[in-house]
Amino acid sequence: KATVSVLYWExxxxxxxxxxxRKEITPPTKAKSCLTLPEVKWYLLGMARKEGFQRRGxxxxxxxxxVQVTAEQILLEARDRMEVETVNLRTTMQDKEELxxxxxxxxxxxxxxxxxxxxxxxxxxxxAKWEAAQGEFTRARSVYERAIDxxxxxxxxxxxxxxxxxxxxxxxxxxxxxxxxxTTLPRADQLWMKWAHMEQTVGxxxxxxxxxxxxxSWKPKPHGWHLYVKFEIHQNEIEKARDVIRQMVTFFNxxxxxxxxxxxxxxxxxxxxxxxxxxxxLDALGEDMDPxxxxxxxxxxxxxxxxxxxxxxxxxALDRIPKEKAPELYQMYLESEKQFGExxxxxxxxxxxxxxxxxxxxAAYPMNYDTWTNYVRMEEIQTDPNKVRELYERAxxxxxxxxxxxxxxxxxxxxxMYAMYEEVDQDSESRTREIxxxxxxxxxxxxxxxxxxxxxxxxxxxxxxxLDAARTVYGKAIGANPRPKIFRSYxxxxxxxxxxxRVRNIYNSWLKALPNSSSTxxxxxxxxxxxxxxxxxxxxxxxxxxxxLDEPEPVWxxxxxxxxxxKQYDNARSLYRRxxxxxxxxxxxxxxxxxxxxxxxxxxxxxxxxxxxxxxxxGQATKEELSIILxxxxxxxxxxxxxxxxxxxxxxxxxxxxxxxxxxxxxMAKNWKRSKPDSEAS
Numbered sequence: 001k002a003t004v005s006v007l008y009w010e011x012x013x014x015x016x017x018x019x020x021x022r023k024e025i026t027p028p029t030k031a032k033s034c035l036t037l038p039e040v041k042w043y044l045l046g047m048a049r050k051e052g053f054q055r056r057g058x059x060x061x062x063x064x065x066x067v068q069v070t071a072e073q074i075l076l077e078a079r080d081r082m083e084v085e086t087v088n089l090r091t092t093m094q095d096k097e098e099l100x101x102x103x104x105x106x107x108x109x110x111x112x113x114x115x116x117x118x119x120x121x122x123x124x125x126x127x128a129k130w131e132a133a134q135g136e137f138t139r140a141r142s143v144y145e146r147a148i149d150x151x152x153x154x155x156x157x158x159x160x161x162x163x164x165x166x167x168x169x170x171x172x173x174x175x176x177x178x179x180x181x182x183t184t185l186p187r188a189d190q191l192w193m194k195w196a197h198m199e200q201t202v203g204x205x206x207x208x209x210x211x212x213x214x215x216x217s218w219k220p221k222p223h224g225w226h227l228y229v230k231f232e233i234h235q236n237e238i239e240k241a242r243d244v245i246r247q248m249v250t251f252f253n254x255x256x257x258x259x260x261x262x263x264x265x266x267x268x269x270x271x272x273x274x275x276x277x278x279x280x281x282l283d284a285l286g287e288d289m290d291p292x293x294x295x296x297x298x299x300x301x302x303x304x305x306x307x308x309x310x311x312x313x314x315x316x317a318l319d320r321i322p323k324e325k326a327p328e329l330y331q332m333y334l335e336s337e338k339q340f341g342e343x344x345x346x347x348x349x350x351x352x353x354x355x356x357x358x359x360x361x362x363a364a365y366p367m368n369y370d371t372w373t374n375y376v377r378m379e380e381i382q383t384d385p386n387k388v389r390e391l392y393e394r395a396x397x398x399x400x401x402x403x404x405x406x407x408x409x410x411x412x413x414x415x416x417m418y419a420m421y422e423e424v425d426q427d428s429e430s431r432t433r434e435i436x437x438x439x440x441x442x443x444x445x446x447x448x449x450x451x452x453x454x455x456x457x458x459x460x461x462x463x464x465x466x467l468d469a470a471r472t473v474y475g476k477a478i479g480a481n482p483r484p485k486i487f488r489s490y491x492x493x494x495x496x497x498x499x500x501x502r503v504r505n506i507y508n509s510w511l512k513a514l515p516n517s518s519s520t521x522x523x524x525x526x527x528x529x530x531x532x533x534x535x536x537x538x539x540x541x542x543x544x545x546x547x548x549l550d551e552p553e554p555v556w557x558x559x560x561x562x563x564x565x566x567k568q569y570d571n572a573r574s575l576y577r578r579x580x581x582x583x584x585x586x587x588x589x590x591x592x593x594x595x596x597x598x599x600x601x602x603x604x605x606x607x608x609x610x611x612x613x614x615x616x617x618x619g620q621a622t623k624e625e626l627s628i629i630l631x632x633x634x635x636x637x638x639x640x641x642x643x644x645x646x647x648x649x650x651x652x653x654x655x656x657x658x659x660x661x662x663x664x665x666x667x668m669a670k671n672w673k674r675s676k677p678d679s680e681a682s
Contacts, residue, residue: 006608013304024153038353039485040062047277053501060621063399067635068087070117078484087545092353093219096306103134106130109406110126110127110130111127113127114146116511118150118151119151120153121147121151121156122146122152123193124143124146124147124150124273125147125157125160125559126161126526127143128143128144128147128161128164129164131143132164132168137168137170140313141161141166144157144160144161144164148161152184153184153185154301155181155185155188155190155191157180158177158180158181158184158185158191158192158608159190159194160177160300161177162174162177162181162194162195162198163194164197165177171202174198175195176200176294178191178194178198182195182214182215186218187218187220188218189215189221189223189224190222191229192211192214192224193224194217195211195618195677196208196211196212196215196227196231200231202212205235207229209231210312211229211435212227213229215228216228216244216247218463219251222248222252222257222260222339225244225245225247225248226260228244229241229244229248229264230437231267238268241268242264242265242268242269243298245257245260245261245264246261248260248261249261249281249284251526253284253285253651254280254285254292255285255289255290256278258278258280258281258285258293259296259377260276261281262277262278262281262300264276264295265277271304272342274299278293278296278297278300281293289320289321289326289328290325291321291328291329291330292466294313294314294316294317294321294326295317295332296311296327298313298314298317298332299311301313302336302340307340310336310340311336311337311340312330313679314329314333314336314657317329318330318333318352318356326356327356328350329406330353330356331353332355334350334352334353335350339383341662349541354378355375355378355379358371358375358378362375365526366398367398367400368397369395369410369411369413369414370410372395372398372409372414373413373414373417375391375395376388376391376392376395376414376417376418377417379391380425385425385426388421392414392417392418392421395413395414395418396411396414396439398411399411399442401442403444403447403448404448405447405448405450408443408448408524409448409450412439412443412450412452412453413437415435415453416452416453416456417500418435419432419435419436419439419456419460422435423460426564429464432460433457433460434458436453436456437457437459440457441454442455445480445481448481449477449481449483450481451477451481451483451485451487451489454473454474454476454480454481454486455477455478455486455489457473457489457490458470458473458474458477458493460495470493474486474489474490474493478490479511480510482509482510482513482514484510484514484517484519484520487507487520487523490506491507494506500531503527504527507520507523507524507527513526515547516547516548516549516550517549517550518549518550518552518554518555519539519554521543521544521547521549521550521555522544522554522555522558523538524540525537525540525541525558525562528540529562534566537562540560541555541558541559545559556575556579559575560572560575560576560579563598565597572595573592573596573605574591576588576591576592576595577668580592580612580613580616584617586622586625586628588614588615588630589610589612589616589617589629589630590613590628590629591608592609593606593609593613593632593636594662596609597636597640603640606636607636607637607641607645609630609631610633610636613629614626614629614630614633630652630653631653633649634646634649634650634653635654
């Protein structure tokens with residue numbers, strides 16, 4: 001503790017913090033206040049600097065000191081400065097009068113303390129102990145009796161009273177005190193235990209047994225029963241010890257008591273009796289059994305090298321113990337299988353532990369469909385289909401509460417897995433069909449639907465050669481959920497069967513449901529093109545271009561490509577002309593010009609496209625778009641045009657260049673005209 005005067009600190013605080021040292025600071029013996037931790041730090045720092053100490057790492061000169069101090073000198077100095085402890089000298093009495101006076105003085109002191117605080121146990125005990133040390137046992141007993149009147153329920157007081165009598169060989173007096181104490185405080189186990197220990201110490205076995213018997217009549221805690229059992233074992237009375245334990249388990253009927261009984265029988269009895277105790281414990285505890293009982297039972301069988309019995313106990317326990325109480329049981333089962341089991345047993349133990357983890361996770365969050373998926377896949381490896389079906393039913397019973405498709409996606413996969421399990425693994429056609437129809441009845445089709453479940457049901461019917469049922473499923477799917485995936489699957493089925501008219505009808509239904517789908521129009525046109533129905537193709541493209549398509553550019557490209565493939569170049573030019581008129585887009589003109597140049601090999605038509613593009617876009621397009629057209633035109637003229645044509649395009653790119661060149665030619669013409677009369681005169 002470092003304390004200084006508060007006034008001194010307030011007066012010199014600023015200087016101390018700036019300089020970090022003090023001058024002749026002596027902590028006062030009685031401080032008005034204690035310093036805070038930062039103030040103590042500054043105080044100690046100042047004292048250290050006053051003594052000449054430096055901080056760690058601040059020493060610059062690391063050379064040896066001029067005066068060297070040896071270890072011997074340090075020890076001698078420490079010895080000289082060592083404080084001598086004062087020892088209270090023993091008082092020697094010269095005569096009886098002086099002794100009597102001393103005793104009267106001490107008694108008055110003890111009486112004063114006890115009178116001031118009559119509930120202070122330490123004062124009474126010191127008083128009685130001093131009287132006993134003086135050989136005044138009557139006075140000591142009187143002090144203890146007075147203390148008992150003040151503290152009648154303090155078991156420590158009775159204990160010290162009896163210990164005083166025992167120490168001085170007064171066994172009967174001690175017995176009387178113990179008897180009084182347990183009559184007053186029968187639930188104080190410490191008093192019973194000390195009394196029984198005293199009787200064992202003096203060798204009175206019958207009296208000790210009687211004490212234990214009286215104690216057990218009050219139904220103490222298990223520790224008291226254990227002491228009674230140890231006493232009987234110490235006396236080689238195994239049957240009596242067994243009777244005591246039997247009384248204990250009858251009264252408590254808990255796991256710890258039965259385990260104590262089984263451990264006793266294993267040590268002092270036989271294997272058969274121990275096994276009977278474990279079995280009796282399982283019957284007595286019923287539903288309130290602890291996994292610890294099964295674990296100890298299995299370990300007992302392992303110690304007897306009955307590994308099959310131990311494995312059976314673990315399996316029974318896993319079936320009977322609630323899942324939330326069984327983590328340790330699973331762990332011990334796994335360790336037992338690793339140590340004593342075979343490969344199949346180890347796998348079973350791992351599966352059991354994994355099953356417990358899945359159950360624990362699903363109990364906390366039953367809507368975790370990924371966990372359900374992993375769980376049922378693990379169970380499908382097993383050979384019991386009833387358990388797998390029960391697990392699937394549990395999984396699909398957790399229907400999502402939100403009517404949003406994102407929450408239903410993983411849930412639908414459980415239904416598909418269930419149906420595939422019944423169809424592939426169990427070969428049950430009726431159950432599979434029932435599962436699919438039940439799933440479709442649960443889905444809220446007005447809000448959303450799932451194409452995959454409709455397609456899966458249709459393909460299931462096809463696999464079982466029910467073509468009409470499959471077409472019915474597709475029809476219902478189109479009515480409830482007209483999605484592209486369903487149309488594609490239905491069209492693929494009819495195409496493989498060669499039913500072109502049905503395919504056309506499906507496309508018509510598709511286009512009625514989704515008329516703005518560019519890909520659908522193009523696929524329908526491709527179908528007609530493969531069938532060489534060119535007029536149908538052109539009609540489809542014309543109908544498509546009249547719709548408000550989501551992506552019209554691919555349709556135009558497909559239409560133009562079709563005409564080029566059919567070598568209908570005039571139709572292709574007409575399509576490009578229509579497209580340019582509608583879009584007024586630079587890339588369309590460039591594509592048309594490139595088509596004329598490289599595909600049709602018509603240079604004049606390509607040049608005409610560039611001229612039309614420049615004329616159409618001059619008032620509408622931006623400078624960047626015009627620049628793109630002119631650069632492409634210039635490259636075209638460099639390859640195919642004459643110098644005059646190239647100069648014409650350059651004039652379009654840089655009109656100032658043409659103006660400058662024209663003005664230069666006019667100047668040359670004027671100069672020539674002026675010089676002409678002079679030449680004629682000469």
